[in-house]
Amino acid sequence: MKKTNILLLTFILLVVGVLQACGNGKAAKNEELKTVRLDYAYYSPTSLVLKKFGWLEEEFKKDNVKVEWTLSQGSNKALEFLTSNSIDFGSAAGAATLITKSKEVPIQNIYVLSQPEWTALATLDKSIKTVKDLKGKKVAATYGTDPYIFLLRALNEVGLTEKDIQYINLQHNDGYQALVKGDVVAWAGLDPIMATAEQEAHARLFYRNTAFNTYNFLNVREEFKKAHPKAVEKVIQAYEKARKWIQENPDEAAEIIAKEAKIDLNTAKIQLKRTNFDHPIPGEDQVNALNAAGEVLQKSKVIKPDVDVKRTTDDLIDPSLAKKIIQQ
Template sequence: MNSVFKRIVSSVAIALASVGIAQAEAPKEIRLDYAYYSPPSLVLKRFGWLEQDLKTENIPVKWVLSAGSNRALEYLNSGSVDFGSTAGLAAVLSKANGNPIKGVYIFSRPEWTALVVPKDSPIKSIKDLKGKKVAATKGTDPFLFLLRSLHAEGLKKTDIEHVALQHADGRAALEQGKVDAWVGLDPLMAASEVEAGSKLIYRNVAYNTYGFLNVTEKFAKDHPDHVKKVIAAYEKARKWIIANPDETARIVSEEAKLALPVAKLQLTRNDFRNPVPGEEHVKAFKSAASILVEEELVKKGTDVNKVIDDLIEPSFAKAVVR
C-alpha cells in the first residue's frame, strides 16, 4: 500500500511539474506593433482576432504604434515589443548592427516609397536632386531607396543635403517648401498626392523591400508556438483583406485618420499574395546589400550576406500558411 501511495504521489508530482513547465513556456503577454503602412496590423487590431485566440490562455495583447521601420526596430531592440513591422532591408541593417531579430512573415509586398516633389517643382529626375534638400527617415526603406537611387545615377549622399525627418515631418516639410524633395512612405505619400497634388517623379518597385513581421530571437526561442499563433492571426487578416478590399480601405482610413481615397490609393500599391519569407527575399536583399557597405551603414567587416541568411526564418510561416 505504501509503495502504491508513493507511486501515486510521484505521478501527481510529475503531472504538476509538467503543468508548471507548460505555464512557464507561455508568455505573460504578447506585445505587437501596429503601423499605418501595414494594413494587416490595422485589420488585426480592429477585429481583435489574436485576443480571441489567446483568451483561453489568459494572455493579454498589447498594441504599440510604430511611426516607421526605425521606430519598430528600436522597440524590438529595447524589448518594448515582441513583434515589429518593418521594411525588409531596414531589418537587415538593424540586425547587422546587433538587433537580435528574426523575419518570420511577409505582411505585404508594397510599393510604399518613391521620390516625391511639390506639384510645381522643376525637379524631374534623380539627377536633378544634386545640391537639393531631400527629406528621408534614417533606417527606413525610403532612406535606403534614396541611397540606391542616387547610386544608380552615379551620385552619392554627399551630393545632396539629406534632411533627417520622421515620415510625417518629411511630408510637412515638403508641402511647406522647407525641402525640395521627400522620399515618402504610404499612406502619407498617398495623402500628399491626393490632398496637396504632390508628384511621384521616380518610382522603382524593385527598390521597395518587403513588409516584414519581425520577432525578437528570445521570444522565438522561448515561445515558438505563440509565434505561430501570431502568424495564424496575421494570416486571417491577410485573407480577409484580399476578400474585402473596400472594407479594408475603410479600416485603414479610420485607423490612420485619412480620407478614404487616400487609403484606397495606398492599398493599390500593396500585394498580399506571398506571405512566406524565402529565397526570393534572400536574393533581393543580397542584391541590395552592397549599399549598406558602400555607405558605411554597417560596421567594417560585417558579412551582410550571413546576416541576411540569419534574419530570414521561414519555418514558422511554413507551419501555418495554407
C-alpha cells in the same frame, strides 16, 4: 567527530543546492506567457485589420494571455521597440530590418506581411524631373527606413551618394510637411502619407521603382521565439487570417486604414492598390532583395564594411513556421 559533522554539513548543503537547481529549472521551463506585445502601423494594413477585429485577443484569451498593441510611426520605431524589448513582434521594411540585424540585434523575420510599393521620391518643384536634379538640394527622408534606403539606391543608380545632396533626417509626416512648406525640394515618402501628399498637395512622384521597395516583414525577438514557439505560430495564423480577409474585402480594408490613419478613403484605396499580399512566406525573393540593398548600404557606410551581408540575411530570414502554417 568534528570531521563527521563537516561531512554531514557538506552533504546537506549539496542536497539543498541540487534541490534549488531543480526547482529553478522547473520554474523556468514552466514559466507562463502572460502578455504578447505587438506593434501596429499605418504602413501595415494587416496589422490594422488584426487590431480592429481582435482576433489575436480572442485566441490568446483561451490561455489567459493579454495582447498589447503599440503604434510604430515608421520601421525605425518598430525596430527600436524590438531592440529595447518593448514589443515581441514588429512590422518593418526588410532593408531596415537588415540594418538592425547587422548590429547583432537578435531578431528574425518569420512572415511577409506584404510586398508594397510604399515609397517613391516626391516633389512639388517643377525643376525636379530626375534623380540627378537632386544634386546639391535638400531632400528629406526618415533615416533607417525603406524610404531612406530607397533614396540611397536611387542616388547610387545615377552615380550620386548622400554626400551629393543636403540630406534632412525627418520622421515621415514631418518630411511631408517640410515638402509642403518648401523647406525641402524632394521627399522620400511612405504610404499612406505619400498617397495623401499626392491627393491633397498634388505632389508628383518623379521617381518610382518597385524593385527598390523591400518587403514588409513581421519580425520577432529570437528570445521570445525560442521560449514561446506556439505563441509565435498563433500570431502568424492570425496575420494570415488578416491577409486573406484584406484580399477578399479590399473596400472594407481601405475603410479601416482611412479611419485608423485619419486619411481620406480614396487615399487609403491608393495605398492598398500599390500593395501586394500574395506571397506571405519569406524566401529567395526576400533574400535577393536584401542582399542587393545590403550592397548599397555597405557602400554608403550605413552597414559596417566588416559585416557579412549574405550571412546576416540568411540568419535573419526564417520561413520554417510560415511554411508549417500556411497551406499553399
